[in-house]
Amino acid sequence: MLELPVLGLLKERSMHGYELRKQLGAMLGPFYQVSWGSLYPALRRLAKAGAVEKLAEPAPPRRSGKGARKGGARDATLTSGRRRTVYRVTDTGEQMFTQMLEETAAVDAEHFTLRLAFFRYLRPETRLTLLERRRAYLQEKLAQFKSNLLTYRERMDSYALSMQNHDMATTESDIAWIEELITQERAPEMPRPKTT
Amino acid sequence: MLELPVLGLLKERSMHGYELRKQLGAMLGPFYQVSWGSLYPALRRLAKAGAVEKLAEPAPPRRSGKGARKGGARDATLTSGRRRTVYRVTDTGEQMFTQMLEETAAVDAEHFTLRLAFFRYLRPETRLTLLERRRAYLQEKLAQFKSNLLTYRERMDSYALSMQNHDMATTESDIAWIEELITQERAPEMPRPKTT
DNA sequence: TTCGTCATGTAATGGGTTACATGATTAC
DNA sequence: GTAATCATGTAACCCATTACATGACGAA
Numbered sequence: 001m002l003e004l005p006v007l008g009l010l011k012e013r014s015m016h017g018y019e020l021r022k023q024l025g026a027m028l029g030p031f032y033q034v035s036w037g038s039l040y041p042a043l044r045r046l047a048k049a050g051a052v053e054k055l056a057e058p059a060p061p062r063r064s065g066k067g068a069r070k071g072g073a074r075d076a077t078l079t080s081g082r083r084r085t086v087y088r089v090t091d092t093g094e095q096m097f098t099q100m101l102e103e104t105a106a107v108d109a110e111h112f113t114l115r116l117a118f119f120r121y122l123r124p125e126t127r128l129t130l131l132e133r134r135r136a137y138l139q140e141k142l143a144q145f146k147s148n149l150l151t152y153r154e155r156m157d158s159y160a161l162s163m164q165n166h167d168m169a170t171t172e173s174d175i176a177w178i179e180e181l182i183t184q185e186r187a188p189e190m191p192r193p194k195t196t
Numbered sequence: 197m198l199e200l201p202v203l204g205l206l207k208e209r210s211m212h213g214y215e216l217r218k219q220l221g222a223m224l225g226p227f228y229q230v231s232w233g234s235l236y237p238a239l240r241r242l243a244k245a246g247a248v249e250k251l252a253e254p255a256p257p258r259r260s261g262k263g264a265r266k267g268g269a270r271d272a273t274l275t276s277g278r279r280r281t282v283y284r285v286t287d288t289g290e291q292m293f294t295q296m297l298e299e300t301a302a303v304d305a306e307h308f309t310l311r312l313a314f315f316r317y318l319r320p321e322t323r324l325t326l327l328e329r330r331r332a333y334l335q336e337k338l339a340q341f342k343s344n345l346l347t348y349r350e351r352m353d354s355y356a357l358s359m360q361n362h363d364m365a366t367t368e369s370d371i372a373w374i375e376e377l378i379t380q381e382r383a384p385e386m387p388r389p390k391t392t
Numbered sequence: 393t394t395c396g397t398c399a400t401g402t403a404a405t406g407g408g409t410t411a412c413a414t415g416a417t418t419a420c
Numbered sequence: 421g422t423a424a425t426c427a428t429g430t431a432a433c434c435c436a437t438t439a440c441a442t443g444a445c446g447a448a
Contacts (some may be wrong), residue, residue: 001435018399026348027356029363030340038436040401045435083444084399119355144226152222159315159377160223166373167225170366177362181355197407214427234408236429241407279416280427 002034002042003051007089007097008118010052014088017043027117043087051093055086097121104129107137128185135178142171198230198238199247203285203293204314206248212280213239223313239283247289251282293317300325303333324381331374338367 009015009023021039024032046052089097101122106115112134119127145168156164205211205219217235220228242248285293297318302311308330315323341364352360 016399017401026344027352029360030337030344031363035437036399036401037403037438041435044401113359116355116359120353141226148222148226156223157316158380159312162373162377163309163312164225166370167227170369173366173369174362177358181358212427213429231409232427232429233410233431237407240429 001100002038003046004097004100004114005117006039006042006046007051007093007100008121010087010089011094011097014055014086016057016084016086018084020087028113032113046093047087049092049096050090051096052087052089055088057084057086102126104133106130107133124185128182131178131182131185135175135182138171138175138178142168142175145171197296198234199242200293200296200310201313202235202238202242203247203289203296204317206283206285207290207293207317210251210282210284212253212282214280216283224309228309242289243283245288245292246286247292248283249286251284253280253282298322300329302326303329320381324378327374327378327381331371331378334367334371334374338364338371341367 005024005028006020009020009027015023017036017039020043021034021036024034043052047054097118098121101115101118104126106112112130115122115130122130145164149164153161201220201224202216205216205223211219213232213235216239217230217232220230239248243250294317297311297314300322302308308326311318311326318326341360345360349357
């Protein structure tokens with residue numbers, strides 16, 4: 001669901017679709033690239049639900065002379081050069097965003113990542129709850145890896161084995177990271193910006 | 197696409213759907229859990245394409261053993277539930293499997309994982325090609341992470357930053373793992389099963 | 393002039409998720 | 421006898437991917 005990150009980004013600042021996509025990549029990392037065919041329909045859904053509204057974009061700085069416009073008889077709603085549709089979040093949208101963000105059922109990688117990206121909008125307790133659920137989920141997966149290996153190790157070839165081991169190591173590293181986040185979350189405000 | 201792992205597992209041994217699902221989890225790890233609503237339609241698609249055929253399951257021990265089977269050691273492979281539909285790969289299916297497996301465009305995590313699970317069916321050169329493409333893909337992502345950080349670091353909060361750093365570390369670990377696999381692949385057969 | 397980027401969309405297609413429905417067998 | 425597990429499927433919904441289509445602008 002694109003709705004959550006789209007609302008989250010628009011909440012910070014109104015944007016048009018094209019830029020939105022770039023920001024999504026910047027915020028969620030290069031593995032998370034959305035396609036136009038999913039972004040624009042998502043925006044349309046949000047608009048239909050009253051969560052965002054389209055704005056007439058303020059005219060960008062028209063250097064290079066006013067007479068340069070060919071075919072000036074363009075539709076009046078298109079204020080300038082490239083037609084862009086800027087979207088702004090409505091109050092309804094803000095509510096939707098908060099509600100989505102707080103769904104603590106979000107435990108798998110993608111849902112968790114999406115929430116972490118907007119953690120600052122959550123109350124500290126909700127953050128902790130989410131982190132702990134994520135940790136529990138990862139620990140459960142880790143246990144499944146282990147029992148899996150006990151049962152099937154003999155039947156696996158070296159590739160499968162290597163993969164399982166690597167995935168387990170990754171899961172352990174994920175858990176360690178989450179625990180770090182939990183520790184920081186509980187720590188009573190000790191920014192300590194540089195190593196002493 | 198479930199087709200690839202389903203064919204791969206059935207290639208090793210004919211099974212019914214329920215068991216197939218368990219084996220999928222065992223082979224691909226606990227993060228890869230398929231639902232019935234995707235497995236059975238996939239089997240139907242494969243059957244329709246002539247890649248698998250349904251077998252009448254050899255009648256399970258209709259021993260009418262009331263009480264006789266109580267707690268008894270039973271056949272490990274065949275205990276019954278109810279009517280089971282066992283699927284077997286056809287020649288067409290074998291060809292499909294090989295063809296799918298060799299598609300080296302498979303570079304993202306899921307496609308790569310799926311192929312790695314059946315690496316033993318690929319020629320060593322194809323394996324290397326796939327590994328190198330995967331490595332290149334990950335290195336590209338890593339570069340994107342870095343340029344991303346250069347551009348946006350100031351605008352990210354500590355959560356986003358932590359996430360990017362963790363994801364980068366994970367990507368680096370993935371690359372190191374792939375490189376290990378590449379090294380092993382190139383090594384001229386030195387099994388060395390135990391530590392000396 | 394042509395290419396690359398900016399910018400917005402639509403259409404078809406596929407297939408995964410969830411929920412629903414059913415029924416047999418085993419273990420307690 | 422009843423709960424859990426085995427076992428197979430269907431149907432509705434959702435929505436992501438892909439490909440297609442358009443067109444303005446800036447720079448080479």
